[in-house]
Amino acid sequence: MSVFMDLNLSFTADKRVLQSLVETAAHLCLCLQEIPTPTPINKLIDRLPIVQGRSRPIRVLNRLTVVMSDSSHFRPNAVEYRSFDLLAVRPTTEKLFHAACMLYDVDIICICVTEKLPFFFKRAPVSGAVDRGVAFEVSYSAAIRDASMRRYTIANALSLMDTCKGKNVILSSAAEKALELRGPYDITNLGLLFGLSDGDAKEAVSSTCRSVLLHAESRKTASGVIYTVKSSSEPGTPAAKRAKTT
Amino acid sequence: MRRADKDDKPTVYQRVVLKNASPHHYMKIHLVLQDASTRLSAVELKQFIITGLKSLYGEVGAALNFDLLKYDEDTLTALLRVYSRGLVKLWSSLTLLGSYQNQACAFRVLQVSPFLLSLTGNSRDLQLD
Numbered sequence: 231m232s233v234f235m236d237l238n239l240s241f242t243a244d245k246r247v248l249q250s251l252v253e254t255a256a257h258l259c260l261c262l263q264e265i266p267t268p269t270p271i272n273k274l275i276d277r278l279p280i281v282q283g284r285s286r287p288i289r290v291l292n293r294l295t296v297v298m299s300d301s302s303h304f305r306p307n308a309v310e311y312r313s314f315d316l317l318a319v320r321p322t323t324e325k326l327f328h329a330a331c332m333l334y335d336v337d338i339i340c341i342c343v344t345e346k347l348p349f350f351f352k353r354a355p356v357s358g359a360v361d362r363g364v365a366f367e368v369s370y371s372a373a374i375r376d377a378s379m380r381r382y383t384i385a386n387a388l389s390l391m392d393t394c395k396g397k398n399v400i401l402s403s404a405a406e407k408a409l410e411l412r413g414p415y416d417i418t419n420l421g422l423l424f425g426l427s428d429g430d431a432k433e434a435v436s437s438t439c440r441s442v443l444l445h446a447e448s449r450k451t452a453s454g455v456i457y458t459v460k461s462s463s464e465p466g467t468p469a470a471k472r473a474k475t476t
Numbered sequence: 477m478r479r480a481d482k483d484d485k486p487t488v489y490q491r492v493v494l495k496n497a498s499p500h501h502y503m504k505i506h507l508v509l510q511d512a513s514t515r516l517s518a519v520e521l522k523q524f525i526i527t528g529l530k531s532l533y534g535e536v537g538a539a540l541n542f543d544l545l546k547y548d549e550d551t552l553t554a555l556l557r558v559y560s561r562g563l564v565k566l567w568s569s570l571t572l573l574g575s576y577q578n579q580a581c582a583f584r585v586l587q588v589s590p591f592l593l594s595l596t597g598n599s600r601d602l603q604l605d
Contacts, residue, residue: 374574409580
């Protein structure tokens with residue numbers, strides 16, 4: 231199983247707020263998160279907090295979310311986009327949603343959760359996006375902030391799940407304050423409310439996020455990325471975990 | 477060697493086997509408030525949780541049975557018991573509770589288990605050598 235991730239944290243100019251946000255995320259066992267700014271995180275925070283339960287510091291990436299109301303807002307292969315690790319779009323019309331699903335070279339399509347859905351999700355673009363490995367993002371912090379936003383979040387999430395059947399959905403926070411973050415198991419449980427199955431809800435915070443990251447990496451290269459993992463039994467591993475040789 | 481004040485009966489062990497899913501689930505929760513000096517009594521906390529249930533699930537959700545078994549006012553940590561079929565409802569309403577008396581708050585669910593005994597320790601806090 232891959233680590234838990236939160237792929238959307240809002241950037242705030244206040245360094246103290248940002249620090250507490252990152253620290254809370256690390257405490258809640260989240261491993262990766264995004265800050266929509268092209269500055270590397272080392273300049274903002276000196277020492278990254280250690281993730282609870284793993285002796286590794288939290289990994290922070292940069293993400294850009296383009297809000298599109300016109301097709302000229304997204305410029306494919308623009309130089310500015312290269313400095314971001316993740317690229318997300320939020321289409322506001324059906325035509326743009328179709329184009330984002332089928333054509334644009336992005337990693338994440340954000341589903342609007344703060345207002346009534348301006349269009350229906352059709353099966354063809356959604357399954358096209360699933361085939362291309364583009365993920366749909368539902369963020370939950372608006373649901374925590376306000377009761378009417380909560381209605382829209384649940385309604386829009388449910389109508390998305392009707393169409394995509396829980397595939398390629400990620401749940402993220404879009405939190406501005408540390409108190410808007412929730413733990414990964416809380417979000418998994420919240421996914422049940424959004425119409426995901428048990429397995430899909432857990433994947434929405436772990437392995438789908440990982441595939442989004444790999445998709446983002448392959449966007450930068452010609453075709454794909456390969457990871458190699460050492461699978462030898464070194465003498466450093468405890469005897470109980472070593473394969474038996476008789 | 478037996479202690480004098482105890483009776484002579486050997487210690488009785490009881491083995492409990494659950495054939496079906498356990499009837500209850502237990503949750504250990506911690507309330508984080510923006511203003512850390514705010515204190516809630518146990519009644520206020522339960523009322524607050526019921527308010528959350530009611531705002532998310534309405535009158536039917538507010539009728540969900542759950543018990544506040546133990547509550548520590550100083551650390552704002554509580555133990556809840558809920559019927560297993562109500563766990564998802566209770567948990568999601570705790571997740572979506574975001575404000576207490578116009579200040580931001582968050583429930584951190586520390587542990588969830590069908591057995592009360594397993595909430596005595598947390599395997600994630602163990603210091604392994």
